[in-house]
Amino acid sequence: MIRQVLCAVMGLWCLTAQAVVLEGVGHGTIVEGNLDQARADARQAAMRDLALQYDATVSTEDTLENGELTHSHTQLSAMAQVRNATIVDEYRSGNLLRVTVRAELASAEAGSRGSSCNAGDAAGLRKRVAVTGFPILHTEQGGNRSLDDASEQLPQALVARLQERGQLQVLGATGLKLFNDPQNAPTSRTNLGTNHLTNVVQVARELGAQFVVSGVIRDMGLNDPDAWGSSIFARMQRSAGAVDT
Template identity: 70%
Template sequence: MKILISVLLALVPTLSLATVLEGVGHATIQENNLDKARAEARKAAMRDLALQYDARISARDEMENGELVTSTTEMSAVADIRNATVVDEYRSGNLLRVTVRGELSEAGSENCKAGKASGLRKRVAVTGFPMVDTAQGGNRSVDDAGEKLPQALVARLQQRGNMQVLGSSRLQLFERLPDAPTSRSNKAANQLTNVVQVARELGAQFVVSGVIRDIGLADPTAWGSSIVDKMQRGIGFSDTERRFEVEMMVFDGFSGAAVHRQRFVTSADWEPDGNGSGGFDSAGFEKSEWGQAVSQVMDQMAMEVSSTLNCQPFMARIARVDGNKVTLESGATAGLRPGDELAVYRSQRYFDALGATPELKDAGVSLTLDNVHPDFSNGTMPSDGRQINIQRDDIAIIW
């Protein structure tokens, strides 16, 4: 009897009725490559997690002339897994065992049920990801990570094709990096004011930013130039791993509020010369184990941004109001079409809190688009804008 096992795993931003389980995976260490064995064991543990949560078994027998010639059993599992972490690692000789704990739910059971807004291309700006400790670089392959990481993230988001992506990798959003995205001394300086200003200047609905909190070597002395250091590296006695920890934030550009915040952590073997030392996310970057690990993190970051924005409404700023005629700062490039209807919301602030987040209040009217151009569109409301106090900088929304 032949047994086929296939598992589909998906990392999702939100879960409903998640179940916490532990899975165990094994792998054989070949040629003293512990990192590769660790990755294989973790993958096997993830399969074990999914199969524990939802295993589906089907059998198929083939008969010829009344005799059984083949018997195949297929086992599959479809589960959403989040916050998967390694809780135990044990090595016995060349055998490695890894235990992973994660939150599981049925695939497709996200709390977010995207409506019409999911078919529109929201505009998102990606700013720089500066390093908290620039002294951790010290090599041309990592010194430019603060600019190269957001550039790589922009490329990944553009490939998805479901959003309009603007890159501004040299723009640093936070003044105090260790406290990002907030500062005790001046909360507005690190959260609301500059996020809204950047979103307004770039014409973005969302702003993605973050900080690289750790990019240091596990053992900085492992790369000494002495004969002893070289011998220890050659026989695997030195810890040559480099860490990578990045925190990413997704902000709503109209209010400055954070709609998603997540840390990503990885580490892998790193080489200062050759095998991907041409620069962060360069052509040879993924030739190194550390480059591959970081690239996987950036893939996950892009997926989280896409999933987060998919759960958000589409919002367009009103540029002009003339009677019942309205012009929006979004058009065909965002996916808007003539006949689309958007709910109109008034954006208002109170005199005793002018620097606070603007409050959106449903105006109780809808806007129907008549003409759509690449970067703007025109529509009409059933009432005169002056009668219901609709003016420039108010918002039109599709949920």
């Protein structure tokens, strides 16, 4: 009887060791309304997350010259066999799509290599950076559509610039406002001892990002208001009746 129970326990342990059920989170950016492509990108990122959770290998190589660090290279890789992958949750915030994938994972050696999920070229895994909106402190300084939309246009331009460099996985959450009270938002001019964000950790966790970039547009006023419209081109427009200011 004891032998039968022991065999049953060992059989259960072997089954558990062969496959485990995990959930991974991935993000994708919706570009020009292409939701399907964003979902595919997010699912692929979630699959990498699953593989890293199951079995990850980290190797680091540092080079020192005269006691100073001159080169540092970290490689992260993982390989696992994924079965029955299913999207169990999908959340959209602006142009950011987050999906949660549940799947069974086993060692890649247990199955054919062709059906495995290769998550490394470890160096290809990039850090995730979320860029949120930049609220305008003095909205009365706007006056035209370009300036009025600066709270979203500025971070969108930042997202585009970071994506062009290709060194980071950039999540555009420009519709998300990190500061409920922009007037009292942290700034480098305040005391560093009190310059803390209480909600940035929660936002980073919700977006699945390691870093969150945000800010406040505090001043859009002219350095010299009397110079407004004083250019030669502006004068020519007024003389031609093109403008009334």
